[in-house]
Amino acid sequence: MDAVQPPAPAPAKNDCDGAGDTGGPSLVRTYRAWKGNNEFFLQGRLIFGPDVKSIFMTIFLIVAPVAVFCALVARKLLDDFPHHSGYSILIVVIVHTMFVLITLVLTSGRDPGIVPRNAYPPLPDDYDRSTEINNEQSSRLHLPRAKEVIVNGISVKIKYCDTCMLYRPPRSSHCSVCDNCVERFDHHCPWLGQCIGLRNYRFYYMFVFSATLLCLYVHGFCWVYIKKIMDSEEISIWKAMIKTPASIALIIYTFISVWFVGGLTAFHTYLISTNQSTYENFRYRYNRQANPYNKGVVENFKEIFCSVIPPSKINFRSKVPIPKEPLDSSRRKGSPMMRKTADNQVHNEVEEEESDYNKERFINDEELGKGNGLADMSVDLSRVHHKEGGETQVASFHRHSWEGTGGKWDIASFHSL
Numbered sequence: 001m002d003a004v005q006p007p008a009p010a011p012a013k014n015d016c017d018g019a020g021d022t023g024g025p026s027l028v029r030t031y032r033a034w035k036g037n038n039e040f041f042l043q044g045r046l047i048f049g050p051d052v053k054s055i056f057m058t059i060f061l062i063v064a065p066v067a068v069f070c071a072l073v074a075r076k077l078l079d080d081f082p083h084h085s086g087y088s089i090l091i092v093v094i095v096h097t098m099f100v101l102i103t104l105v106l107t108s109g110r111d112p113g114i115v116p117r118n119a120y121p122p123l124p125d126d127y128d129r130s131t132e133i134n135n136e137q138s139s140r141l142h143l144p145r146a147k148e149v150i151v152n153g154i155s156v157k158i159k160y161c162d163t164c165m166l167y168r169p170p171r172s173s174h175c176s177v178c179d180n181c182v183e184r185f186d187h188h189c190p191w192l193g194q195c196i197g198l199r200n201y202r203f204y205y206m207f208v209f210s211a212t213l214l215c216l217y218v219h220g221f222c223w224v225y226i227k228k229i230m231d232s233e234e235i236s237i238w239k240a241m242i243k244t245p246a247s248i249a250l251i252i253y254t255f256i257s258v259w260f261v262g263g264l265t266a267f268h269t270y271l272i273s274t275n276q277s278t279y280e281n282f283r284y285r286y287n288r289q290a291n292p293y294n295k296g297v298v299e300n301f302k303e304i305f306c307s308v309i310p311p312s313k314i315n316f317r318s319k320v321p322i323p324k325e326p327l328d329s330s331r332r333k334g335s336p337m338m339r340k341t342a343d344n345q346v347h348n349e350v351e352e353e354e355s356d357y358n359k360e361r362f363i364n365d366e367e368l369g370k371g372n373g374l375a376d377m378s379v380d381l382s383r384v385h386h387k388e389g390g391e392t393q394v395a396s397f398h399r400h401s402w403e404g405t406g407g408k409w410d411i412a413s414f415h416s417l
Contacts, residue, residue, distance in 0.1 A: 027319035034316065035117065036180045044316040046109040049178045052193040055108055059101065062211070065253055066097045069218050072246040073225050080228055089221060096214050103207040104192065106200065111312040113183035113198035115172060118165040154292035171293070173279055186277040196278075199309055205268050211261040219254040222247040275300040 031044035039048045048055070070090060078086040124143055146159045147167055156170050163174060164181045173185035175195045184198035196204045225247055229240040241248050271281060275293045280286065294300065 026322045028322045029316070030314065030318050030320050031316040033320060033322070036114070037178050038180070040316065041109075047111055047316065048108055049188065049193045049195065051177065051190055052108075054190055054193045055104070058104065058191045061257075062097065062100060062104075062214075065218065065250055066093060066214070068246055069093060069222070069250055073222055073244075073250070077221070077225060077228070093214075093217060096210065096217065100207065100210045100214055103203050103210060106203040107189075107196070107207050108192040108194040108200075110200050110203075111314065111316075112195040112200045113185075113310075114312070114314055115164060115166065115169065115181040115183060116313050117163075117181075121165045122167070152292040154290055156292060171277065171280070184277060185279050187279060199312065202304055202309070205265075205272070205304070208261050208264045208268065212258060212265045215254040215258040215261065218250055219258065222251045222254075272300055272304050273297045275303070 029044055031038075031040040031047075034040075037050040039050060039052045040046065041048070070093065074090045074093060077089055078084075080086055081089075121143060143160055146157050148155050148157050149170060150156070151170055158167050158170055158172075160167050161174050161181050163179065166181070168174070168181050169183055171184045172181050174181045175185065175188050177188045178195050180195070182195045182197040184201065186196040186201055186204075188195050189204070192204070192207075194200070225244060226237065226240045229235070229243055230237060233240070233243075268278075271278065275291060275295060276286065285291075295303065
């Protein structure tokens with residue numbers, strides 16, 4: 001009797017799974033192939049800027065003085081109020097501090113409104129496919145540096161981003177730190193290690209506003225403790241201050257801090273009331289023209305705090321085909337813990353693709369960009385053919401996907417080096 005053969009075990013799956021038996025392309029999580037300078041945690045669930053380490057300094061600057069206040073000031077006020085109401089001083093400062101830390105994480109750990117990059121530059125408006133001859137020659141793309149669109153009846157200029165290869169949506173700008181275009185870009189906050197934009201501006205304002213209240217709270221009760229010492233020992237204010245150096249240190253610290261976070265709160269309150277961003281205000285965007293986004297003070301505040309936050313335009317946990325170029329460490333911006341997994345499989349897949357092109361080489365982004373100024377363009381597999389007389393011909397195949405439409409165009413362009 002023949003022995004029954006056990007079924008072959010199914011291949012293990014991970015972030016770089018292939019398509020299995022279908023022979024499809026290998027896949028990788030979007031956050032592993034992302035070209036920005038972001039840092040990802042929890043397998044792409046949290047996204048930070050490249051200066052994410054500054055968050056720990058910010059947390060220390062919040063938690064350390066609160067801990068000193070609880071241990072050396074609030075604890076000594078517990079029994080000085082009737083009906084044990086002194087305990088509320090300690091409870092309120094702890095709950096308030098937790099709220100400040102939560103708004104900090106909500107601001108710095110989420111997508112601020114990153115605009116998805118284009119793999120290839122858009123076609124100019126006057127592009128005519130009839131100029132192509134047997135797919136052997138096409139006119140060089142001449143993209144205007146800016147366009148004008150109408151917003152609420154007012155003409156607004158939008159600019160072309162060479163890095164993201166797209167025309168930025170209105171109120172968007174490219175952050176040089178994170179290397180992304182961000183919707184309703186306000187500024188890049190080094191204290192939070194993140195851009196402030198459309199999807200986290202609400203939490204940023206809540207953070208600076210609640211931090212201001214926390215400074216005022218600690219500052220005020222330090223003076224209450226000094227007054228308690230004065231009344232109990234019947235001494236002058238100067239002698240009472242000498243008896244509690246922790247209170248003096250906290251008073252000085254919170255006085256300096258409130259000018260910083262309080263000033264930001266006042267400034268952003270003004271910006272919200274006029275529906276401006278920090279970037280627009282610093283560039284004097286609306287000094288010579290009307291602000292097309294200003295809806296009045298009440299409506300402007302409702303837009304920031306009562307509107308639904310739009311979902312992220314990028315699913316960083318979705319799987320995409322492995323890019324043709326190897327995913328080296330300079331391209332993958334994830335944390336070191338996340339980079340350890342599936343690296344060998346990624347490079348093996350790429351090496352198999354490269355082996356099909358003997359005596360050929362890849363043309364990288366920078367080499368292709370030298371001829372037409374599009375150095376940031378992602379390139380499909382390109383072949384180099386050596387002709388007689390030492391002349392080299394490069395054939396590169398581009399695909400463009402128009403934003404907002406499902407139409408796709410295939411363009412074959414040939415460049416002589």
